[in-house]
Amino acid sequence: MHDERADTRRLAVTAAQSEDRLRGGAPDAPLISSWLHIGADGGVEGYTGKVEVGQNARTALAQAVAEELRVPMDVIQLIMADTDRTPFDAGTFGSQTTPIMSRRLRTVAAATRELLIERAASHWQVQPSTLTALNGCVLDSQSGQMISYGTLTQGEPLVLPYRQDTPLTPPQEWMVAGTSPPKVAGRAIVTGQRRYTPDLIRPGMWAGKGLRPRALGATLRSLDISAAQTLPDVHVVRDGAFIGVVAPDRARATEALAALHAEWEQTERVSAGDLFEYLRSHPAPPAEDPARAAALHEECGSVEQGRNAAAHALRRTYTHAYIAHAPLEPRAAVAEWTGDQLTVWTGTQRPFGVRGELAAAFNLPEGRVRVIVPDTGGAYGGKHTGEVAIEAARLARAAGRPVKLIWTREEEFTWAYARPAGLIDVESATLVDGTLVAWECHNYNSGAAGIRTPYAVPHQRIVFHPTHSPLRQGSYRALAATANHFARESHMDELAHHLGRDPLQFRLQNLQDERLRAVLEAAAEQFGWEHAQPGPGQGIGIAGGTEKGSYVATCVEVEVVPASGLLQIVRVVQAFECGAIVNPDGLRNQVEGAIIQGLGGALFEAVDFQDGQILTDRFSRYRVPRFADIPPIETVLLDRQDLPSAGAGETPIIGIAPAIGNAVFAASGVRLRALPLVPDGRVPGVAGGGT
Amino acid sequence: MADHIQLTVNGMQRDVTIEPGQPLLTVLRDSFALTGAKIACGEGQCGACTVLLDAQPVRACSIPIHAAIGKAIQTIEGLDEAGQLHPLQQAFLDHAALQCGYCTPGMIMSALGLLLQNARPARDEIIAAMQGNICRCGTYPRIIRAIEQAAGELRVQKEGAHHA
Numbered sequence: 095m096h097d098e099r100a101d102t103r104r105l106a107v108t109a110a111q112s113e114d115r116l117r118g119g120a121p122d123a124p125l126i127s128s129w130l131h132i133g134a135d136g137g138v139e140g141y142t143g144k145v146e147v148g149q150n151a152r153t154a155l156a157q158a159v160a161e162e163l164r165v166p167m168d169v170i171q172l173i174m175a176d177t178d179r180t181p182f183d184a185g186t187f188g189s190q191t192t193p194i195m196s197r198r199l200r201t202v203a204a205a206t207r208e209l210l211i212e213r214a215a216s217h218w219q220v221q222p223s224t225l226t227a228l229n230g231c232v233l234d235s236q237s238g239q240m241i242s243y244g245t246l247t248q249g250e251p252l253v254l255p256y257r258q259d260t261p262l263t264p265p266q267e268w269m270v271a272g273t274s275p276p277k278v279a280g281r282a283i284v285t286g287q288r289r290y291t292p293d294l295i296r297p298g299m300w301a302g303k304g305l306r307p308r309a310l311g312a313t314l315r316s317l318d319i320s321a322a323q324t325l326p327d328v329h330v331v332r333d334g335a336f337i338g339v340v341a342p343d344r345a346r347a348t349e350a351l352a353a354l355h356a357e358w359e360q361t362e363r364v365s366a367g368d369l370f371e372y373l374r375s376h377p378a379p380p381a382e383d384p385a386r387a388a389a390l391h392e393e394c395g396s397v398e399q400g401r402n403a404a405a406h407a408l409r410r411t412y413t414h415a416y417i418a419h420a421p422l423e424p425r426a427a428v429a430e431w432t433g434d435q436l437t438v439w440t441g442t443q444r445p446f447g448v449r450g451e452l453a454a455a456f457n458l459p460e461g462r463v464r465v466i467v468p469d470t471g472g473a474y475g476g477k478h479t480g481e482v483a484i485e486a487a488r489l490a491r492a493a494g495r496p497v498k499l500i501w502t503r504e505e506e507f508t509w510a511y512a513r514p515a516g517l518i519d520v521e522s523a524t525l526v527d528g529t530l531v532a533w534e535c536h537n538y539n540s541g542a543a544g545i546r547t548p549y550a551v552p553h554q555r556i557v558f559h560p561t562h563s564p565l566r567q568g569s570y571r572a573l574a575a576t577a578n579h580f581a582r583e584s585h586m587d588e589l590a591h592h593l594g595r596d597p598l599q600f601r602l603q604n605l606q607d608e609r610l611r612a613v614l615e616a617a618a619e620q621f622g623w624e625h626a627q628p629g630p631g632q633g634i635g636i637a638g639g640t641e642k643g644s645y646v647a648t649c650v651e652v653e654v655v656p657a658s659g660l661l662q663i664v665r666v667v668q669a670f671e672c673g674a675i676v677n678p679d680g681l682r683n684q685v686e687g688a689i690i691q692g693l694g695g696a697l698f699e700a701v702d703f704q705d706g707q708i709l710t711d712r713f714s715r716y717r718v719p720r721f722a723d724i725p726p727i728e729t730v731l732l733d734r735q736d737l738p739s740a741g742a743g744e745t746p747i748i749g750i751a752p753a754i755g756n757a758v759f760a761a762s763g764v765r766l767r768a769l770p771l772v773p774d775g776r777v778p779g780v781a782g783g784g785t
Numbered sequence: 786m787a788d789h790i791q792l793t794v795n796g797m798q799r800d801v802t803i804e805p806g807q808p809l810l811t812v813l814r815d816s817f818a819l820t821g822a823k824i825a826c827g828e829g830q831c832g833a834c835t836v837l838l839d840a841q842p843v844r845a846c847s848i849p850i851h852a853a854i855g856k857a858i859q860t861i862e863g864l865d866e867a868g869q870l871h872p873l874q875q876a877f878l879d880h881a882a883l884q885c886g887y888c889t890p891g892m893i894m895s896a897l898g899l900l901l902q903n904a905r906p907a908r909d910e911i912i913a914a915m916q917g918n919i920c921r922c923g924t925y926p927r928i929i930r931a932i933e934q935a936a937g938e939l940r941v942q943k944e945g946a947h948h949a
């Protein structure tokens with residue numbers, strides 16, 4: 095199905111467009127051939143800069159193409175995240191794959207289908223409206239004639255603009271979208287044939303290792319490479335501030351690295367115990383532009399006026415620790431130079447961004463750098479940056495051969511960026527009847543995502559204070575929406591108990607957003623909220639929220655053992671709504687996975703650090719959820735076919751932490767305002783509980 | 786000093802020259818290009834590198850190669866027969882018990898080790914046997930269902946063979 099000649103022509107056009115884009119021209123590839131190619135044998139290639147990191151984009155996007163092009167799934171092959179072969183893409187994050195990329199591919203596929211129908215119509219000298227597309231063919235049901243797409247295109251690239259206003263098939267008529275086909279490439283995964291970046295082998299490839307400072311922020315005082323240099327077949331590489339080694343295999347590279355004698359100048363660093371005080375007192379210096387640019391200050395009404403009119407007021411502070419993404423596939427890259435052309439295979443969420451980083455690092459035009467992202471073993475927002483790609487490219491350049499660099503788990507935990515820690519002050523005011531009148535929220539460091547309250551409050555002040563962070567930090571699944579929802583939904587629960595109101599009813603009373611109401615009611619009904627009768631030591635909690643166009647509500651039942659304070663999650667019910675559902679089982683898988691990943695950050699995950707050392711530098715010291723940690727989980731998916739599909743990889747993570755915290759309060763009377771809630775598994779303050 | 790050793794991998798005798806002290810994982814991946822067993826933690830904590838040694842699941846990243854000499858090494862690549870997936874592999878697909886798939890080969894091999902010892906594991910026995918395997922994508926409930934399905938399937942196959 096792969097036709098080299100056609101591909102070369104198609105690529106020439108794609109490259110020209112890419113140049114246009116760099117010059118500030120075409121924002122998005124307007125030609126069919128940039129997105130789709132139909133081979134003479136009817137095989138379909140789709141091109142997208144999105145990456146597959148486990149969120150099932152490869153399957154869901156193939157469904158989008160199959161649906162509109164009217165071809166079976168198995169003739170479609172998606173070429174993903176290859177900067178030479180796929181149109182520019184900003185990256186796979188922010189739940190944009192479904193609302194934007196899937197929609198784009200659907201439009202291109204629908205426009206292509208219409209084009210092929212027109213070609214067949216002129217071939218047969220009939221009206222296009224009398225023809226239909228089915229199963230990779232155009233069909234004239236009156237004459238019974240049929241012609242395949244492959245015959246119509248002859249495998250020639252469709253270097254034609256696609257009609258951007260081509261109508262899409264409405265969800266009610268979906269045949270392939272809206273179903274749960276088997277995962278594309280699933281068979282390669284279960285047979286061990288799928289090659290992730292760490293599994294790649296290139297001819298003549300050697301292994302690299304990077305030298306890491308002894309502590310965060312430490313600078314090199316001296317380096318003695320003489321011992322390492324005497325080892326056979328070892329290159330010691332110094333390139334700018336980067337120091338590394340290359341050897342024929344990983345074991346010898348590790349040995350060579352150990353033979354380097356470096357001395358480090360250590361600087362004083364904040365430790366985890368002083369973190370929150372530090373964050374509150376260290377606003378981001380103006381020089382740190384990106385952080386300052388993220389600052390946010392919104393007012394509506396007058397919170398002072400609202401508070402004056404109120405009967406109750408409550409002020410509380412909530413905190414959350416840094417956490418690690420800990421994708422099972424560590425950061426890795428294979429770099430290969432051919433003259434001054436660089437190709438790098440690496441698991442990143444931003445192939446084009448990493449291409450830019452590489453071009454800048456080596457002072458090359460972007461056209462000389464190619465980044466290819468093999469399907470990747472997890473990212474969760476943690477693989478946006480190109481450091482490992484740059485390191486591998488430095489090593490490969492110095493060694494004069496392809497080099498593979500795989501970060502160790504310790505490097506992952508120590509040198510990758512973390513989800514920001516932060517603290518959030520919430521001050522609220524309500525009338526006697528429980529109506530919210532004022533809401534003031536100050537978030538230090540964690541971020542602005544999900545910071546606006548979805549409840550109807552006339553007087554609001556919402557502020558995000560960017561802060562200097564002692565640890566390197568960055569994006570994480572759902573960004574700060576997890577932290578902001580933990581603060582807000584814990585606070586809503588505190589208010590409800592304060593007012594002697596049912597937490598669900600109190601939320602509904604202050605809510606005008608129908609979609610949030612719908613998920614709260616759906617979760618509560620499936621859970622049996624209204625008739626629940628928790629016994630002693632048992633409690634139920636609820637939380638809800640919205641982010642990036644999707645809605646979530648979570649109910650949790652817990653038990654707190656009175657003698658020990660041990661916390662047991664008895665069950666979780668979560669309702670989720672993200673518009674029209676594209677792949678029901680894929681969605682359920684994402685929702686379950688997000689709850690389970692969210693359990694870690696809710697209960698026990700935290701990066702611990704002291705004097706510049708990350709203490710939680712391996713899985714034996716950084717606990718992630720395992721089989722025994724998983725309670726029964728029920729998910730309720732609301733399918734809103736009348737609404738456009740939103741992404742679903744992120745938002746389902748935000749409900750679990752506040753729902754658990756709220757259930758713990760109901761069970762024990764102890765209000766937990768810090769994430770993780772129970773680092774040692776016990777609720778503090780309950781008899782015999784931890785501190 | 787390099788050593789010449791002989792290993793039995795997926796039923797085949799293989800000769801290899803290696804530096805002593807290498808973990809089994811390195812030899813499988815670098816000498817035999819069997820990359821189904823993954824590099825993930827290197828300290829026996831995540832299970833992504835799990836293979837069977839004489840039907841016992843082991844963490845290949847933490848087993849020195851010499852411990853594998855004279856034993857039957859089985860990796861994920863040797864599991865399907867003539868293109869026919871093993872019931873565990875099929876069950877993982879049937880339940881979509883994977884997202885990124887990086888943990889999957891290790892999960893399947895750990896589960897195989899369990900089912901070879903215990904044809905009818907209870908749910909808590911599955912959890913206990915699988916506790917050393919991490920799935921960061923959080924597909925645990927699906928993996929449990931997949932193992933239960935495969936266990937049933939294998940029992941039926943066995944009975945069928947018995948009565949045949």
Ligand code: FES
Nearest residue numbers: 826827829832846
């Ligand atoms: S890589 Fe061997 S147990 Fe994690």
Ligand code: FES
Nearest residue numbers: 884886920921922
């Ligand atoms: S499927 Fe990604 S780690 Fe298990």
